[in-house]
Amino acid sequence: MKITFYGVRGSIPSPGPDTCRYGGNTPCVHVETASGQDLILDAGTGIRKLGKRLMEKDGMINVLLSHGHWDHIQGYPFFMPIYQPDRQIRVYTSAAGDHGQICSLIDQIDGASFPLKATELPSRSECVMDNVETELARHNIHVTRRPINHPGGGYGYRIEEDNTSCIYITDNELEPPGEVATTYDQWVEFCHGADVLIHDAQYVEDDMPHKHGWGHSLVSQARQLAVDAEVGCLVIFHHDPDRSDNEIDLIQQQNERFFSQAGAPVTSHCAAEGMEIELTPQGGKGTVIEVDRSGH
Numbered sequence: 001m002k003i004t005f006y007g008v009r010g011s012i013p014s015p016g017p018d019t020c021r022y023g024g025n026t027p028c029v030h031v032e033t034a035s036g037q038d039l040i041l042d043a044g045t046g047i048r049k050l051g052k053r054l055m056e057k058d059g060m061i062n063v064l065l066s067h068g069h070w071d072h073i074q075g076y077p078f079f080m081p082i083y084q085p086d087r088q089i090r091v092y093t094s095a096a097g098d099h100g101q102i103c104s105l106i107d108q109i110d111g112a113s114f115p116l117k118a119t120e121l122p123s124r125s126e127c128v129m130d131n132v133e134t135e136l137a138r139h140n141i142h143v144t145r146r147p148i149n150h151p152g153g154g155y156g157y158r159i160e161e162d163n164t165s166c167i168y169i170t171d172n173e174l175e176p177p178g179e180v181a182t183t184y185d186q187w188v189e190f191c192h193g194a195d196v197l198i199h200d201a202q203y204v205e206d207d208m209p210h211k212h213g214w215g216h217s218l219v220s221q222a223r224q225l226a227v228d229a230e231v232g233c234l235v236i237f238h239h240d241p242d243r244s245d246n247e248i249d250l251i252q253q254q255n256e257r258f259f260s261q262a263g264a265p266v267t268s269h270c271a272a273e274g275m276e277i278e279l280t281p282q283g284g285k286g287t288v289i290e291v292d293r294s295g296h
């Protein structure tokens, strides 16, 4: 499978000279399976650019939402395939938390928050809220999920294909102060042995204790999870909107030092727009993980 990052920033788009290398768009990750299926993880503002690319390609588009917070849905009205006549788009979401049965991606196109109404769109969009794993499996996309520790709830996902695996867990506090949806040990088990772990690491120690309970993890916690779960590659994701490129460079240096001192065979990257990761199975000998950061 091939994983491409289109939006890596948390909370709010943050363009500008201090963020242009890693990018200021909100979360959107494209996973193209080896069989050519398109899976989109979250629909932050990064999805706009991905939409242009998918206009050149036919086939069903699958959008999988971690949760309905603004930064994960706000790019969808500008996702060009929704204006393609009869283009099939399936949005997989969840009724997690206390938001009830809403499909936030489509419901925001209501004629008030956006000039058009969803009913006026020519594409064939549908929302799948129940039996998400089973429905995806029917389309040959193999996903399991676990509830995130985040205000309002949501899910983290593990995608498997041909002995390769990628995990996407954003907006998750690994050690939350209050109610715990998934314990740290359960996360270790869920992530165990994955080739790639994309995990929220919005905060550093200076943000604490003020932001404890806001539903995001420390970089140091994401690193420890990568070691404990014995993953191949950690991708730091959902960067704070105030984190400059130079500060993210520093985080990357600290990551490399940490894994080398821990003697852990984990490679690490700070997610950047345009970064691509390709996973190729090696017939029982593990997976080749190739990372191309040239788009960054």
Ligand SMILES: [Zn+2]
Residues within 6 Å of the ligand: 010, 011, 069, 071, 072, 171, 238
């Ligand atoms: Zn977020």
Ligand SMILES: [Zn+2]
Residues within 6 Å of the ligand: 067, 069, 150, 171
């Ligand atoms: Zn959130």
